[in-house]
Each structure stands twice: as structure tokens, then as C-alpha cells.
Amino acid sequence: MSRAREALVVNGLRILIIAVLVALWEYSADRYISSLIIGKPSLIAVKLYEYILSDLFREDLIFTMQSTILGLFLGIFGGVAFGIIFSHFRLFAKSVEPIILAINALPRPAIAPILVIWFGFGLLSKVMVAFSIVFFIAFFNTLNGIRSINPELLKIARVMGASRVQIMRYIVIPSILSWVFAAFKASTSFALIGAVIGEFVGSTRGLGYRMLILSGYFDTSGVFAILILLMILGYSLIKISERVENIILKWRPPATTSLF
Amino acid sequence: MAIISVRGLSVVYGNGVKALDSVDLDIEEGDVVSLIGPSGCGKTTLANMILGVIPPEASVSGSIVVSGIDIIKDRKSLVEKIYRDVGVGYVSQVDTLLPWRTLMDNVILPLQIRGMTDPEHMDRAKYLLGLVGLQGFENAYPHQLSGGMRQRAQLVRALVTDPKILVMDEPFGALDALTRVALQEHLTRIIAETRKTVIFITHDLDEAITIGTKVAVMSKRPGRIKMIKRIDFPYPRDPFKLRSSREFEDIRSELWSSLASEVIAGEQG
Numbered sequence: 001m002s003r004a005r006e007a008l009v010v011n012g013l014r015i016l017i018i019a020v021l022v023a024l025w026e027y028s029a030d031r032y033i034s035s036l037i038i039g040k041p042s043l044i045a046v047k048l049y050e051y052i053l054s055d056l057f058r059e060d061l062i063f064t065m066q067s068t069i070l071g072l073f074l075g076i077f078g079g080v081a082f083g084i085i086f087s088h089f090r091l092f093a094k095s096v097e098p099i100i101l102a103i104n105a106l107p108r109p110a111i112a113p114i115l116v117i118w119f120g121f122g123l124l125s126k127v128m129v130a131f132s133i134v135f136f137i138a139f140f141n142t143l144n145g146i147r148s149i150n151p152e153l154l155k156i157a158r159v160m161g162a163s164r165v166q167i168m169r170y171i172v173i174p175s176i177l178s179w180v181f182a183a184f185k186a187s188t189s190f191a192l193i194g195a196v197i198g199e200f201v202g203s204t205r206g207l208g209y210r211m212l213i214l215s216g217y218f219d220t221s222g223v224f225a226i227l228i229l230l231m232i233l234g235y236s237l238i239k240i241s242e243r244v245e246n247i248i249l250k251w252r253p254p255a256t257t258s259l260f
Numbered sequence: 261m262a263i264i265s266v267r268g269l270s271v272v273y274g275n276g277v278k279a280l281d282s283v284d285l286d287i288e289e290g291d292v293v294s295l296i297g298p299s300g301c302g303k304t305t306l307a308n309m310i311l312g313v314i315p316p317e318a319s320v321s322g323s324i325v326v327s328g329i330d331i332i333k334d335r336k337s338l339v340e341k342i343y344r345d346v347g348v349g350y351v352s353q354v355d356t357l358l359p360w361r362t363l364m365d366n367v368i369l370p371l372q373i374r375g376m377t378d379p380e381h382m383d384r385a386k387y388l389l390g391l392v393g394l395q396g397f398e399n400a401y402p403h404q405l406s407g408g409m410r411q412r413a414q415l416v417r418a419l420v421t422d423p424k425i426l427v428m429d430e431p432f433g434a435l436d437a438l439t440r441v442a443l444q445e446h447l448t449r450i451i452a453e454t455r456k457t458v459i460f461i462t463h464d465l466d467e468a469i470t471i472g473t474k475v476a477v478m479s480k481r482p483g484r485i486k487m488i489k490r491i492d493f494p495y496p497r498d499p500f501k502l503r504s505s506r507e508f509e510d511i512r513s514e515l516w517s518s519l520a521s522e523v524i525a526g527e528q529g
């Protein structure tokens with residue numbers, strides 16, 4: 001099958017599957033199961049429309065996006081920087097590693113309440129929850145990246161007379177870049193999770209906070225409306241980071257072998 | 261005085277494999293030493309040691325003196341300085357182009373590292389790329405090149421700073437016979453023009469004789485230098501003519517018998 005044809009078929013199938021599911025949902029709601037429980041697509045659409053037109057939406061969206069993006073970037077930056085420093089001090093690294101593993105083993109929702117106590121009901125506590133997840137992903141990916149640097153490349157750099165800084169710049173950083181991007185992509189959804197958890201625990205705005213309020217009123221369709229927004233937000237973040245990754249890592253060979 | 265002098269060098273790797281056993285080798289300035297020996301006998305290990313790349317968990321005894329500096333015992337900074345001053349070009353046995361750099365950016369890496377990206381040196385990079393038949397591929401990434409092209413690129417990268425010492429670990433291993441001979445000729449011309457001291461590791465006896473002013477035969481592992489044969493053909497050399505000459509045949513059979521006894525012994529051990 002030609003590539004264009006395949007794309008056509010795939011896209012067609014996607015639309016068909018979604019349409020069938022939504023139609024089934026719409027048909028069953030209030031007929032077999034109460035829309036209080038499963039919501040109803042037509043109602044969700046109305047709620048979504050009303051919410052998007054309201055001032056609350058702008059405020060909530062900006063708030064959630066801010067905490068997600070700040071947590072994401074600070075976490076990536078912190079994790080990568082700490083990972084690089086960490087790998088330079090072998091003894092220190094060896095002693096601290098179990099502590100880091102233990103902290104990372106904490107379920108993050110469990111530390112969200114303490115972060116809200118420390119950093120308040122505002123933006124900062126949500127940034128910190130997102131940060132606390134992203135940081136570790138970036139940190140471990142950076143460590144793996146550094147450990148998997150081809151030693152032969154370090155050797156040729158040394159033979160060329162490269163200084164430590166030059167080795168960093170020409171070999172280490174480019175080598176770990178693909179690991180950092182892997183961390184970045186995985187982290188976008190985790191940052192969003194972190195931000196929403198932070199809002200659940202204690203907030204005065206944000207998409208997660210709004211959802212909590214609506215669920216308190218049993219506004220199921222409203223909750224679904226916000227879930228859809230969160231889905232779009234998370235999906236866009238992943239797509240954007242994939243685009244950026246493909247531009248920066250354009251040297252990578254394309255995956256030519258397919259398993260199927 | 262020898263520019264590189266190896267004395268009683270023994271290397272035992274961390275896993276207990278003894279790679280080198282009391283190697284003695286003197287390399288005079290302008291020598292082109294072809295190093296030949298059975299696979300696994302320690303040629304790459306010897307090259308690494310001379311390059312100052314000492315595996316962290318290996319135990320090393322003996323000495324390697326390069327331009328008066330003992331690179332095993334003297335301070336690291338001193339060793340680095342001597343390599344910066346003398347200049348070393350290195351072609352690895354394995355693929356060491358940086359996958360994220362284009363061909364051109366790969367071959368000028370040593371220039372960037374040494375702050376020599378002036379037009380003159382950049383032109384030299386382009387000239388060398390042309391010489392090994394890589395013009396037109398400047399913007400290709402390594403994964404878009406063939407194995408032989410990557411090897412040729414490594415050769416250019418090693419030559420671009422015009423280093424005094426050149427260490428080449430099976431640089432033409434992945435090339436077809438014809439390209440190989442053409443590059444052998446280019447290499448002897450470059451060496452003759454720029455007066456380099458060369459360590460040239462190969463599995464190919466003809467190649468060893470074609471390139472070297474000396475051929476050093478190594479024993480099977482743990483490697484020792486078993487014999488050194490002077491090759492007095494004038495430089496630069498014409499590989500085609502050389503190989504049909506009577507003297508070449510004589511040298512070849514002498515070295516072959518020395519090598520063959522190692523390979524046969526190697527199979528038993």
C-alpha cells in the first residue's frame with residue numbers, strides 16, 4: 001500500500017472509530033445509564049462551549065499551563081544539571097544514590113499536601129509538585145545518558161587535546177541530548193499530572209481545581225468537558241516536544257526497520 | 261633519539277587478560293612502523309598506551325617515553341601538554357565519527373578543539389576530503405555514509421591538524437582492494453610531504469610492507485614484538501609497482517613465515 005493511501009485509510013479509520021464511540025455514548029446516556037454518571041456528549045459540548053467563553057477558563061488554563069510548564073522546565077534543567085554534577089563526583093554519587101532512589105520511590109500525590117503547606121495555595125506549590133516528578137525523570141535519564149556515552153568518543157576527544165570543558169561541550173552534552181529529550185517527552189504528561197494533583201490538594205484556580213468543584217456538584221458532563229481540555233493540553237505538549245526533538249536531533253537515522 | 265620509546269611494557273586488563281608482555285619498541289622521528297600480528301594479540305592495546313589512554317582497571321608496568329615525557333609516570337597535565345605540542349592524529353579501528361555532526365563538522369572537530377578554524381586549515385580539510393573521494397558528502401550525517409566512507413572521514417580528521425605523530429588502527433579495514441591501494445598511495449605521499457612519524461596497524465601483510473619503513477611483527481597474545489624488519493623502498497611509494505618487484509616478494513615471504521608460526525601457535529593456545 002502506498003504511503004499516501006495508508007495515511008488516508010488510517011485517518012479514516014480513526015474518525016470512524018471515534019464517531020462510533022461518541023454515537024454509542026450519546027445513545028446510551030439517559031437511555032440505559034444516567035448522564036449523571038457517564039455524562040452525555042451533547043451536554044459536554046455545551047458545557048465546554050460555555051466554559052471556554054467564560055473568563056474563568058482563561059484564568060484556569062493559564063494557571064495550569066503556567067505550573068505545568070514552569071515545573072517541566074525547572075525540573076528538566078535541575079535534573080540534567082544535577083545529573084551532570086552527580087556523575088563527576090563518584091564517591092558523593094555512590095553515597096547519595098540510595099537517598100535519591102528512596103525519595104523518588106515516594107508516591108508524588110503523597111507529598112503534595114506537604115508541598116502545599118510549605119509553598120501555599122498559589123502557583124508555587126503546583127510548580128513544586130510537577131518539579132518533584134520531572135526532576136527525577138530528567139536526573140535518571142541524564143545519568144543513563146552519561147553512562148552510555150561511547151568511551152571511544154571520549155578517547156578520540158582526549159587524543160585531539162580536548163579540555164574537560166571541550167569534552168563536555170563537544171561529546172558529553174550532545175551525547176546525552178537524546179536522553180534528555182526522551183525525559184522531556186515523558187515529563188510533559190507528568191508535569192501536567194503534577195500540576196493537577198497540586199490543584200486537587202489545595203488551590204483557588206486551575207483546570208484541576210475547577211474539575212474538583214464541578215464533581216462536587218455532580219456536574220458529570222462538566223467534569224468530562226475539563227477532562228477533554230486536559231487531554232488536549234497534554235497531547236499538544238507532547239506533540240510540540242516531539243517537533244522540537246525532531247528538529248534538534250535531526251541527525252538521528254530514521255527508524256527504517258519495522259517489526260510488522 | 262627516538263621520539264617514542266617503549267620499554268618493558270606489560271599490560272594486564274582488569275579481568276586478568278594479559279594483553280602485552282614486556283614490549284620493547286623504539287620509533288625514530290620519521291619512522292613509519294607497520295604493526296602486524298594475529299587478532300587479539302594486543303595491537304590496539306599498544307596503540308592506546310602510546311596515545312596515553314590507559315584503561316583505569318588495568319595494571320601496567322614498564323615505560324613509554326614520548327618526546328622525553330614518560331606518559332605512564334609523569335603528571336597528567338604534562339602528558340596532555342606534550343600531546344598538544346607534538347600533535348597526534350588518530351584513526352580508530354571502530355567507528356568514531358560523532359553521529360550528530362555532519363561529515364564536514366566531524367573532520368574539522370580537531371581544528372575547533374585547537375582553535376585552528378582559519379580559512380587555510382578549513383581549505384586543507386576540503387582538500388583532504390577531495391583526496392579521499394568524499395567531496396559532495398560534506399553535509400551528510402555519518403549514518404548516511406558507508407562504512408568505508410566513514411573510515412576515510414576518520415583518516416581526514418586525523419590529518420587535518422597536520423600532526424607530527426599519526427596512529428592508525430586498521431584504517432583501511434573496511435575498504436575494497438582498489439580503494440585501499442589508492443589510499444595507501446595517497447597516505448605514503450602525505451607522509452612523505454609532511455614528514456610524519458606513523459604507527460600503522462594492519463592485518464594485511466602487503467599493506468604493512470607497502471606503508472611501513474619498518475614492519476614490526478607481534479607474537480600472539482600476550483603480545484611481544486617478535487621481529488622488526490626494515491623496508492628500504494624509497495618514499496613515496498607506488499603500491500602497484502612495488503608489489504610486482506622481486507624484493508617485495510622476498511620480504512613478504514620472510515615476514516609471512518614469521519607471522520604464520522604465530523597464527524598456527526595462536527590456534528593451539
Ligand SMILES: Nc1ncnc2c1ncn2[C@@H]1O[C@H](COP(=O)(O)OP(=O)(O)OP(=O)(O)O)[C@@H](O)[C@H]1O
Pocket residue numbers: 273274275277278279298299300301302303304305306315353481
Ligand atoms: N578493555 C579491555 N578489558 C579486558 N580485556 C581487553 C580489553 N581490551 C582488550 N582486551 C583483551 O586484550 C587482548 C588484546 O586486545 P587488542 O584489542 O589490543 O587486540 P588487537 O591486536 O588490536 O586485535 P585485533 O587485531 O582483532 O584488533 C584481547 O584478548 C582482548 O580480549
Ligand SMILES: [Mg+2]
Pocket residue numbers: 303304305353429
Ligand atoms: Mg585492534
